[in-house]
Amino acid sequence: MKILLINSENRLPDGYQPFLAxxxxxxxLERQAAHAxxxxxxxxxxxxxxxxxxxxxxxxxxxxxxFDEDMNRYVKMGYSNDEAYKKTAQSxxxxxxxxxxxxxxxxxxxxxxxxxxxxxxxKTDEFRWLYENACRYGYILxxxxxxxxxxxxxxxxxHYRYVGIPHxxxxxxxxxxxEEYLRVACCSEHQGYSHESKKV
Numbered sequence: 001m002k003i004l005l006i007n008s009e010n011r012l013p014d015g016y017q018p019f020l021a022x023x024x025x026x027x028x029l030e031r032q033a034a035h036a037x038x039x040x041x042x043x044x045x046x047x048x049x050x051x052x053x054x055x056x057x058x059x060x061x062x063x064x065x066x067f068d069e070d071m072n073r074y075v076k077m078g079y080s081n082d083e084a085y086k087k088t089a090q091s092x093x094x095x096x097x098x099x100x101x102x103x104x105x106x107x108x109x110x111x112x113x114x115x116x117x118x119x120x121x122x123k124t125d126e127f128r129w130l131y132e133n134a135c136r137y138g139y140i141l142x143x144x145x146x147x148x149x150x151x152x153x154x155x156x157x158x159h160y161r162y163v164g165i166p167h168x169x170x171x172x173x174x175x176x177x178x179e180e181y182l183r184v185a186c187c188s189e190h191q192g193y194s195h196e197s198k199k200v
Contacts, residue, residue: 003163004102005182008089008152011096012060018103020057027056030103033138033162037106040137049129054117055107058100067092091154104162105142122157130160135172138164147177 006012021034029037041051058066070092074084092098099105109117110126121127131141142161143153163171163178171181 003167003178003182004104005178006093006097006099006102006104007179008094008097011094012101014096016096016102018057020103023056023106024053027053027106028103029056029106030162032164033104033106036137036139036162036164040134040139043137044126044129044133047129049126050111051126051130052109052111052113053106054109054113055100056105057103058098060095060101063093063098063101064095067095090152091156093153099142099161106139106160106162107156107158108160109158117158119155119157127157134160135168136165138162138168140168140171140178142178144175144177150177150179 004010004012018030020028021031022028023034023037024041028034037053041053044051067088071081071084071088074087075081079087093100095101107117108126108130109121110124113121130139134140139160139162141157142159143151143156145155145157148154161178162168167181171178174181176184
């Protein structure tokens, strides 16, 4: 599986449509990501951890609505259009530049969580389980704390991205971002060997 880097500088091609499969309760992901997520949710439950999916695949049109809604909220608070745009882009990806649009990202919380998700999620047993185990299913914490200058997105302890194994294991063990990992992989290929073949 080729790893897609999806961000404000690397948008999905126009008309991109992933092959989707349902995870749970009408939430869909790309087929491989969905299969891995279902296994992860099941295994977590067997460990007494109940995970709730509250966002998965989003169409570009839906993403556009989310972005506009958040931007308008800032404008109503008194920010200029430019300021509102910049603040919104720190937490909501531009349409076509969100991993959700590719069906490769999922937002997770506790079953009991009420209201808007916040960084407080990191204090839950569910987050601790994910932090320790998500990589075993091909998922990574996509926007970690302290890496905002690299990802361009604020810390989101609830946002997990499917990259597949062994990539997820390497990224998690070395506490790096997807951007950093792909730079390492690129350098490795230029040195004459495949990063994918390395044991991690």
